[in-house]
Amino acid sequence: MGWLGWALLSAVFAAATALLAKVGITGIDSNLATAIRTTVILFFTWAIAIGLDKHHGLTEIGRRSWVFLVLSGVATGLSWLCYFRALQLGPASSVAPIDKLSVVLVIVCAWLFLGERLTLLKAAGGGLIALGALLLAWA
Secondary structure (H helix, E strand, O other): OOHHHHHHHHHHHHHHHHHHHHHHOOOOOHHHHHHHHHHHHHHHHHHHHHHOOOHHHHHHOOHHHHHHHHHHHHHHHHHHHHHHHHHHHOOHHHHHHHHOOHHHHHHHHHHHHHOOOOOHHHHHHHHHHHHHHHHHHOO
8 A cells, every 4th residue: 555545544543533532531631541542552553563573673773763753752742632632622623623734834844844845736735724724623
């Protein structure tokens, strides 16, 4: 399966995440809910890595990759803490579109910092995503 198939599956599971989390955080602290979710993810992903015999690659990871993977993990944790708190305070149908403004941020930052091409079509698409997210959030 190519990148598009995996990206579509990611979208399906992200939607399931929002809906299941909205129901799951009812009556509990959002930080505790995030900790529970993260623990499940920890065991689940290590089970996959070990089950596919990929865990031996740990010794081959360079220092630069470790630094950026750890920073990515910190950013993910902060994102999840904020997302679960937002879900607890607001409707899932408004929180999820605002969260997806990350797509626009990735487009801009990939252009600025990673040297990816920013075409007129990509910029217009990013603008439409931003407009759509805002419209959905306050509809």
